[in-house]
Amino acid sequence: MSDASPDSQTDASLMAAVADGDMDALGELVRRHQSSVLATAYRLLGRWDQAEDVAQEAFLRVHRAASTYVSSAAFTTWLYRIVTNLCLDVLRKRRTGPEPPAELSNGRASRPGQGLERAELASVVRRAVAGLPERQRIAVILHRYAGLSHAQIAEATDWSPSAVESCLVRAYARLRKELADLQDS
């Protein structure tokens, strides 16, 4: 492993170290990306237990595939491909199985000290996103909250670029209408 500290290493170099069996490098990758992965999984699934399972499994798959990882591909795009597929698996099982009990809390929707208005707004946004058709919801969450570009979303979901564009345009149009209705009311 490089003499550089894990903090200063790129994701690609950390992956190379993981392929060599460096557990410190794996730990650094997890610490670096787990918050975003957890938040994305939680937004997609709405449950912390399932979000944690997805996050843990995603990083274990990263470890198992480290020796075959191609550094020319962006690590985050590859990671979110794994996360998205795992979340889709969970969503598919929900469709065929019994509906799991919904969590009463959606996690902390606002920072302490912020007014009720922001908390209510967060709740509205959450419901509006949850009300989107599945593909639009996935596209919006990856775009707005995971920070993926249109091209990265296409890679992560294996959808065509035009499909991604269509999903995003429709999703934001629908959100714009719902949020505008809220503001008017």
Next chain:
Amino acid sequence: MSCPTESDLLRMASGELAGQRRDAVTAHVRGCETCARRLREIQAVWETMASWEVDTTGHEVAQAVLQAVPAQFADSGPDLRAQPDGLARGGWLAHPWRWPVPMRAAASILLAVAVGWGAGRWVPRAASPDLGQARGRLASAPKDPAEMGGPVTAERIARDLGLDALRGGIATGLSITLLDEAQWRANEEAKG
């Protein structure tokens, strides 16, 4: 420039649009009220969505991930990176479970043969008389019974050959028959 697409405006709001395309859209929006309004609406949605924050504190998975990784992949373990020829330090040759099936089968057979050979050499002397030693005693044994210190009995011959017992007709692997059955019977009758 014609009015930008919704997709371009989305890219503009998210900061993804860059370079000449961004400059062109920016210039157009400055001069087109309709597109300016569209962009403002998209930006408003973008900012409103930021209110849905998710705090992941208490849900970290780093420890669980590192504990779930098998110990054999720990830092102190061998280098497991796959190599084309399998001969890299600690490569696939160092791990029999990675060998091809025919190779594993051959290794199992060799191991079984080695174990069997070693076990055969370790059999106690009493169960397997050393006939070489027996021939030696026979060659050096006195021919005159008087010199033998007593009658020649089956027990004595068996003892001299290092055998547990000797009965007539039993093959000893020697070129001469030590004791034919008739003589053996006669000796037994003499003992009474």
